[in-house]
Amino acid sequence: xxxxxxxxxxxxxxxxxxxxxxxxxxxxxxxxxxxxxxxxxxxxxxxxxxxxxxxxxxxxxxxxxxxxxxxxxxxxxxxxxxxxxxxxxxxxxxxxxxxxxxxxxxxxxxxxxxxxxxxxxxxxxxxxxxxxxxxxxxxxxxxxxxxxxxxxxxxxxxxxxxxxxxxxxxxxxxxxxxxxxxxxxxxxxxxxxxxxxxxxxxxxxxxxxxxxxxxxxxxxxxxxxxxxxxxxxxxxxxxxxxxxxxxxxxxxxxxxxxxxxxxxxxxxxxxxxxxxxxxxxxxxxxxxxxxxxxxxxxxxxxxxxxxxxxxxxxxxxxxxxxxxxxxxxxxxxxxxxxxxxxxxxxxxxxxxxxxxxxxxxxxxxxxxxxxxxxxxxxxxxx
Amino acid sequence: xxxxxxxxxxxxxxxxxxxxxxxxxxxxxxxxxxxxxxxxxxxxxxxxxxxxxxxxxxxxxxxxxxxxxxxxxxxxxxxxxxxxxxxxxxxxxxxxxxxxxxxxxxxxxxxxxxxxxxxxxxxxxxxxxxxxxxxxxxxxxxxxxxxxxxxxxxxxxxxxxxxxxxxxxxxxxxxxxxxxxxxxxxxxxxxxxxxxxxxxxxxxxxxxxxxxxxxxxxxxxxxxxxxxxxxxxxxxxxxxxxxxxxxxxxxxxxxxxxxxxxxxxxxxxxxxxxxxxxxxxxxxxxxxxxxxxxxxxxxxxxxxxxxxxxxxxxxxxxxxxxxxxxxxxxxxxxxxxxxxxxxxxxxxxxxxxxxxxxxxxxxxxxxxxxxxxxxxxxxxxx
Numbered sequence: 158x159x160x161x162x163x164x165x166x167x168x169x170x171x172x173x174x175x176x177x178x179x180x181x182x183x184x185x186x187x188x189x190x191x192x193x194x195x196x197x198x199x200x201x202x203x204x205x206x207x208x209x210x211x212x213x214x215x216x217x218x219x220x221x222x223x224x225x226x227x228x229x230x231x232x233x234x235x236x237x238x239x240x241x242x243x244x245x246x247x248x249x250x251x252x253x254x255x256x257x258x259x260x261x262x263x264x265x266x267x268x269x270x271x272x273x274x275x276x277x278x279x280x281x282x283x284x285x286x287x288x289x290x291x292x293x294x295x296x297x298x299x300x301x302x303x304x305x306x307x308x309x310x311x312x313x314x315x316x317x318x319x320x321x322x323x324x325x326x327x328x329x330x331x332x333x334x335x336x337x338x339x340x341x342x343x344x345x346x347x348x349x350x351x352x353x354x355x356x357x358x359x360x361x362x363x364x365x366x367x368x369x370x371x372x373x374x375x376x377x378x379x380x381x382x383x384x385x386x387x388x389x390x391x392x393x394x395x396x397x398x399x400x401x402x403x404x405x406x407x408x409x410x411x412x413x414x415x416x417x418x419x420x421x422x423x424x425x426x427x428x429x430x431x432x433x434x435x436x437x438x439x440x441x442x443x444x445x446x447x448x449x450x451x452x453x454x455x456x457x458x459x460x461x462x463x464x465x466x467x468x469x470x471x472x473x474x475x476x477x478x479x480x481x482x483x484x485x486x487x488x489x490x491x492x493x494x495x496x497x498x499x500x501x502x503x504x505x506x507x508x509x510x511x512x513x514x515x516x517x518x519x520x521x522x523x524x525x526x527x528x529x530x531x532x533x534x535x536x537x538x539x
Numbered sequence: 540x541x542x543x544x545x546x547x548x549x550x551x552x553x554x555x556x557x558x559x560x561x562x563x564x565x566x567x568x569x570x571x572x573x574x575x576x577x578x579x580x581x582x583x584x585x586x587x588x589x590x591x592x593x594x595x596x597x598x599x600x601x602x603x604x605x606x607x608x609x610x611x612x613x614x615x616x617x618x619x620x621x622x623x624x625x626x627x628x629x630x631x632x633x634x635x636x637x638x639x640x641x642x643x644x645x646x647x648x649x650x651x652x653x654x655x656x657x658x659x660x661x662x663x664x665x666x667x668x669x670x671x672x673x674x675x676x677x678x679x680x681x682x683x684x685x686x687x688x689x690x691x692x693x694x695x696x697x698x699x700x701x702x703x704x705x706x707x708x709x710x711x712x713x714x715x716x717x718x719x720x721x722x723x724x725x726x727x728x729x730x731x732x733x734x735x736x737x738x739x740x741x742x743x744x745x746x747x748x749x750x751x752x753x754x755x756x757x758x759x760x761x762x763x764x765x766x767x768x769x770x771x772x773x774x775x776x777x778x779x780x781x782x783x784x785x786x787x788x789x790x791x792x793x794x795x796x797x798x799x800x801x802x803x804x805x806x807x808x809x810x811x812x813x814x815x816x817x818x819x820x821x822x823x824x825x826x827x828x829x830x831x832x833x834x835x836x837x838x839x840x841x842x843x844x845x846x847x848x849x850x851x852x853x854x855x856x857x858x859x860x861x862x863x864x865x866x867x868x869x870x871x872x873x874x875x876x877x878x879x880x881x882x883x884x885x886x887x888x889x890x891x892x893x894x895x896x897x898x899x900x901x902x903x904x905x906x907x908x909x910x911x912x913x914x915x916x917x918x919x920x921x
Contacts, residue, residue: 312731313728313731314727314728314730314731314732314733314736315727315731315732315733315736316731316733316736319736331730333730335775335776345696345697345880346695346696346856346857346880346882346883347762347764347766347787347789347856348696348713348715348762348787348789348855348856348857348858349694349695349696349697349698349855349856349857349880349882350696350697350762350856350880351696351697351698351762352752352755352756352761352762352763353756354696354697354698354701354880357752357764359748359765359766359768360748360749360752360765362745363744363745363746363748363749363752363765364745364749366741366742366745367742367745367746367749370734370739370742370745373734374734374735379734380729380730380732380733380734381734382729382739382775382776382777382778383741383742383745383779384729384741384770384773384774384775384776384777384778384779385770385773385774385775385779386741386768386769386770386782387768387769387770388766388767388768388769391766391767392766392767393717393764393766393767393785393787393823394717394764394766394787395764395766396764396766397765397766397767400768403775405729405730405775405776407729407730441775473730473731474728474729474730474731474732475728475730475731476730498727498728498731498732498736500728500731501728
């Protein structure tokens, strides 16, 4: 990460930006405005990644911010631009995502600093080992001059490719619930127990999984996934006494998502009651949807059109730093088409043409914002 | 096992039977006929059991054979009775079932003698360590004077309890197929992949599991069980790329069973083709059904009625020594009602009344066979 910071620092240094690494390990580089004491637009994404990853997830958004500074060719805007390269968005090391962006919104608190990695090293200690001072975390926070946050990111899904659209404005980041369900039946001999006298936990779970899929297909924008399943005792010739599975369910509307969860739990009760089974559920996560700033979304859409692309708005099914930043400043995202929807994999890619279009879109957006009186009226919501 | 043999030997010794332990570790005790050189009826079951077992599975069938000798009160029949207590029916130690009964039909061969337990001890070595001589295995084989084999056994299922019948004549031991199926899809992000662009291996498997259950419910006498299932990569927020499961399917008719297997594999192909998935199957076991001897089944049914019980014929879903013995001699089984269908569990039980009825049924059966000219006409099929 230190080498990564150095590489980006060299690029932005030559463009006249001033670099610091904040106490949360975020890369921060300020490209000054035409006037002093001007407000500031943040543009960035994350610099960390996952094991066995591709090379675009996160880093492309930081590199695109640098590319925009480059395209300005020394020209100064009425607002400063701060390039941000967040640390620890993925949550690989500490199983806690968004550590870097949480510092900017004032949520890298003592509890989070105490979280430990698999070798017992705390976030606090990791910050110190990197040569930073965890007592200076508050200096990483957004100042009142922040106008907004923009993030370019690969879509990491197949939608734009299927629609043949290079870019999209992200309208919202989906809310998400994660649940664990266990279906309880009765273990019995697979040979001596007639079908009508069975209490088969796997058969009950299978019926419910099909209902989950059907509901998600019927409700526009809903995605629901049973990604894990295991059975006990788990023998070829024994009827399953237990089937444990997880449900991941997401939608831009919290109401629709919560309604779907309730509906599916009711269906699980109905199925198990009808079969003489029982079911127990626990909620692992319930995260509300986060809307992107409607003014910025509109401006992005215009800029996409000016870049020669058809306009498109979409939902982000995955979480992003923009979701955290939106707690404090107007935030928005631009998605780039992801070939095959492949991400978190060495085969992850982007088309050079699409990157060019993203830069063009970004430049149009900066132009639009620079001459929009509405943009400056927007103040830091903190 | 040695103590078990000694206990039974004491009982039958006092009844005038002659005891030996054959080279396969089977308990054998011959109660002589009224005349010398008479043919012989074998009655027995197995003496081994499973870990954490009940106390009736197998051993009850041997004890009932002893009880019949006791009930004869010294009276001799036109045929001798050989009480057999088989070794190693369950296959716990060597993962190879029916070792004892295979010796009687001449199938405890060199290959089986070479099978090793988890500590590397072969069947051959285990026989030697028990103090027996594996080179004398052939002396354990059935002689040409064997008229038939009878086995009392707990049902190990819930059917007789549900029907309120204490006893049943087993008509056949079900044939059984065991298969492993893997559904292949494509791993993808649970949040960014819309429902219509998914290749979800778990959803495909779930649809198929419901079809398996429905088919078995529709085809009389068919039982089909998916007892194991697991998914890869198996993460809450990742669409499953693989779902691996097993199918156990049994029926008294090999044709119906084989047809059902073909039908289900065709359905798996249809489901996966429709979803852009693929499926790979492998057959782990395909064991034909074994019919019990129709003459003996009929005689047993009569004896059940004489014992004051309603007649009932049924299929055995589980395998038994009688299935092996039937390769060489007319064989049949009498099932005793099993409370709750519970077996292979310390809660396994039988009602004392049902045991009394089984003894009464056995005595009537011996009477019937003793005066049936048809019985003696039946010869050793070997």
